[in-house]
Amino acid sequence: MADSKQKKPIEVRYAYFKKKPKYLPEMSSDEPLEGPFQRISKSYNNTFLHIAIRFKEKHPVNQLLRMLPNQENLPAPLWNIKNNEGNSILHELSSSDSWKESATDVVERYNGKDQELLIARNELGETPIFVQPAMVRLRCFSFLLRK
Numbered sequence: 001m002a003d004s005k006q007k008k009p010i011e012v013r014y015a016y017f018k019k020k021p022k023y024l025p026e027m028s029s030d031e032p033l034e035g036p037f038q039r040i041s042k043s044y045n046n047t048f049l050h051i052a053i054r055f056k057e058k059h060p061v062n063q064l065l066r067m068l069p070n071q072e073n074l075p076a077p078l079w080n081i082k083n084n085e086g087n088s089i090l091h092e093l094s095s096s097d098s099w100k101e102s103a104t105d106v107v108e109r110y111n112g113k114d115q116e117l118l119i120a121r122n123e124l125g126e127t128p129i130f131v132q133p134a135m136v137r138l139r140c141f142s143f144l145l146r147k
Contacts, residue, residue, distance in 0.1 A: 014048065036064040037081060045084045053092040053099065065102055071113040078110050079120035086122030094128040103128075 036049040046054075052061045068074075075081070079088050093103035111117050119127050 036067050037075060041083070043084075045082075047081065047083070047089075049089055050083050050087070050092055053089070056096070056098060058098070061099075061102060065105065068109075071110055077114050077116060078106070079114055079116040082120075082122070084123075086124070088117075088120055088122075088128065090117055090120075090128040091122055091126070091131055094132045 037047045039045060040048050041051060049061070049064045052064060068078075071078070079090070082088050082091075090103060090106055093099040093106060107117065118129060121127055122131075
């Protein structure tokens with residue numbers, strides 16, 4: 001019972017994105033939800049997790065982040081799961097102050113085994129730390145210095 005309640009917000013949001021062609025005009029409406037790394041935006045090569053982060057869907061994003069496998073079970077290193085802009089999941093999480101806790105969780109969970117996570121560059125040459133708002137950047141540096 002609890003499992004169906006956890007998946008419901010994700011499935012509801014996924015269905016919402018499929019019905020809103022102005023957001024994702026190229027999304028196939030017959031694709032079932034497979035997981036956080038499912039590519040749903042063909043023109044930008046965004047995963048479902050990229051899109052949920054961009055649209056600030058806090059509850060579904062947290063659910064999707066909990067679904068992420070351990071480092072050794074990822075389809076590719078987390079820093080290398082990028083959209084056409086070259087943004088990794090951490091780039092997307094770093095772009096807004098509202099995702100600071102989620103970004104911290106991802107760093108704590110994956111950075112020990114994925115040394116590229118914090119220094120991976122997007123197509124503009126920006127690292128996840130660079131794309132953060134200034135105040136978040138200061139807190140992030142403070143966090144990293146403690147590690």
